Amino acid sequence: MSLIPVIIDSPVAYPHIASGTCSLCALPLGSATVLDYLRARLTVFGTPPRILSLTPPPGGVSTPPTCKSNLFATVVYSSGDFPRFLAGCENGDYILLIDPRCWPVAGFSFEAVAGMLRDYRAVTHVVGVHAREECVREVVERAYDGKIRRVQRLYDIVLWPDVASQQIVYSLIPAQAMVQIPFTSLMQLRGVLSGRGVLSRDLPHLSGIIDLAEESSFLSLSELLIAETINDPPDELSATAPGVLVGRRCRIHPSARLVPPIIMQAGVILEAGATVVGPAVLGAESRVRRGATVAQSVLAAHVEVGHEATVLHQVVSGRCSRDMAHQEYLPEPLGGSIGMSKNEVYGVKGINLTNGQTSSRKKAQFFIKRFVDIGLSLIALIVLAPFFMIIALLIKLDSRGPVFFIHRRESRHGKEFSCYKFRTMQDDAHNLQQTLYSMNEVDGPQFKLLNDPRITRIGRWLRLTNSDELPQLFNVLLGQMSLVGPRPSPFRENQICIPWRQARLSVRPGITGLWQICRDGPAHSGFHQWIYYDIIYVRNFSIWLDIKILLATLFSLIGHWPIQVSWLVKKAGRIPVYSS
Structure with missing residues (x-):
């Protein structure tokens, strides 16, 4: 009796594959390739794995995917070679089929396969399911007269509906049971085998599944x-x-x-x-x-x-090429179809970006938020138009250069836009920044000086009253920003912390927000606090929170006092403490 590992190599057709499709097993993963990763974990069987290519190359010429080791795996085709390979297997041989498209978050592990084969000689499908703390059922047994006879509490690890709808991590199947069965996935193979009356069982693998077809x-x-x-x-x-x-x-x-x-x-x-x-x-x-x-x-x-x-x-x-490379594909930050939450994917323990709100409730709140943004920004622009003209005149009289400072920032889903502010610095401020980096008073990607020599006289007053942000009302009206949200940042700043980027780019940036009103002041608002307040806002987003932030912004402008985040968000957690 032999146990023969077989890796299913599927073509992937991501939007940016220049040749249309490519081998999943040949794609880089960490220090090697997908194939190398699997081969390293299949060495426990002492048999080099075969590769089942679901779509052979034109002409039937087989070339194995690139891998580091000198010993290449044998490539077999489902159209011809694989059925002949199965026919040549002995009655006691088993096939271990692995489909890397269904990748367990916890990684592949095959140590338990030998024990499965000893316990059960029919077909075994290992299915990826979520471990759930509340997976408990109470069964009440009643007598004919309606009286309760007993109550049973059943602590099931998984329920059958969970298993039936989830992806299969790998299958252990007698070789002879697969002869003359065409299939393109393990889910399809399970259905065909069940239809033919082949005995099988499903075992849970407590891990989310990452769908590598995406x-x-x-x-x-x-x-x-x-x-x-x-x-x-x-x-x-x-x-x-x-x-x-x-x-x-x-x-x-x-x-x-x-x-x-x-x-x-x-x-x-x-x-x-x-x-x-x-x-x-x-x-x-x-x-x-x-x-x-x-x-x-x-x-x-x-x-x-x-x-x-x-x-x-x-x-x-x-x-x-330059022409095809500028397309951007940004994964949806507030959920996904990979069988797990985004905070599990990115390894952000304790950060639940959805906070239990349903997608329909989220969409309704975003719709109301956008309606309020349009109304309030339009009213504010009309009322403040004379004030804008006075500020523009003062900026022109104070220093050379344009009235507005225009900078490219990232909005929701990473879309870039031109962010407007009243100019508060000298016209050549960007060039002077290179000479001032050693004096930077904050950490992270920001650059800030309490007494920045580049700031103009009128600019210092504009910053003190936060009036330099008022032109962003145009961005709000255009749908590029919101009245409340994370501070708009350029692409460069957003690359420093990926989970933070995914959170803040799931909503529109705002003129004001938690970070702007709750930070400990310019000299102590470290990058860690910026991350903290942005994620707290995304987790707890609601129309009521936006209203409280707008009211708190007015309060902070009057007295220039920081607002306690606990006044706005319950159970916000411990605020990071800055240390130089």
């Missing part, structure tokens, strides 16, 4: 494994900087800019002016051309990112 899910899994790899790097990768692992034969130009966490596999080339923003994995022999940017993406092996192209939130295979 690009956003693959990026989420990649982020998890990047963190694991950086914490425990393999021998073939060396750390050139904190959070940056580089393989052998990599060439990185001195002017290339790296923002960790990043993994570069063997032979990667970064040309002059290239930028890589993590979490990112650059597959073996990939190349990022001069001036190109790769941000929070995965490049397959031998990918070439063209001159000044931008790859953002993508899985890319083939050559990525």
Whole structure:
């Protein structure tokens, strides 16, 4: 009797695959590929796994996906070779079928397979299900006269409806039972086997399932494994900087800019002016051309990112030109279809972005919020029009330069827009900032000086009264911002903390918000507090909270006092304390 592992290799057709589709097993994952990851965990069986390719290449020529080891797995095709392979198996042989499209959040583990085979000789399907604390049922047994005879409390780990609708992690099937059964997924195979009367059982695997058929899910899994790899790097990768692992034969130009966490596999080339923003994995022999940017993406092996192209939130295979690379795909932050919550995907313990609100209730509140934004911003612009004209005149008389400062910021789902403010600094303030970085008084991506020499005389008054923010009412009216929300930030600042980015970009940025009114003051409002207040707002969003923030904003403008977050949000948790 033999146990033969078989990996199902499916084509993936993400929006940014240049050639249309590519092999899932060949995509980079952490320090290696999907195939390498599975092969390493299947070594317990002592038999190299076969690969079942569901869509063979044209002409029937088989080439195994790239993997690090010298011993390649055998490739078999469902159309011809695989049925013949099954026919050649002995009666006692079993097939362990693994479909990496259904990836357990806790990772694949096959130590229990041998025990399953000893306990049960028919078909076993291991199904990914959520562990639920409240999975308890009470059964009341009554007599004919209606009197209660007994009450039973059943502590079921899972219920059958949970199992029937969830994805299969792997299946253990007698080889002869699969002969002449075409299938494209383990779910389909289970249905066919049940229809033929083959005995089977379902065992729970207490883990959420990541659907790697979706690009956003693959990026989420990649982020998890990047963190694991950086914490425990393999021998073939060396750390050139904190959070940056580089393989052998990599060439990185001195002017290339790296923002960790990043993994570069063997032979990667970064040309002059290239930028890589993590979490990112650059597959073996990939190349990022001069001036190109790769941000929070995965490049397959031998990918070439063209001159000044931008790859953002993508899985890319083939050559990525400047024209095709500017599309952005941002995973939906407040939920998803990968069988788990987003805070589980990104590893943010204790951060529940939905806070138990249903999607329909959320949509209704967002609709009301938008209606209020339009009404109040329109009224405010009409009332404040004379005040705007006076401020514009004072700015022109005080210093050279335009009336408005216009900067590109990110709105909901990462869409960029032009954010308007009254100019409060000298016209060349951006150039002067380079010489003032050593004096920065806050942490994180912000730059702030309490006595900034670039601020003009009228600008100091505008900042003191927060009047410089009033032109953002135009952004609110256009639907790019809201009256209340996280502070609008540019792309660069939003890359520092990914869970925070996912939370704050799930709503429109606001003119005012929790961070603006609750922080401990400019000299003590560290980046950690910025993250804290933004996530608290997203978790507890409601129309009533927006009203309280607007009223608190008026109160803070009158007295310039910080507002206690506990006055606005119950159970907000411990406020991070700044330490230099």
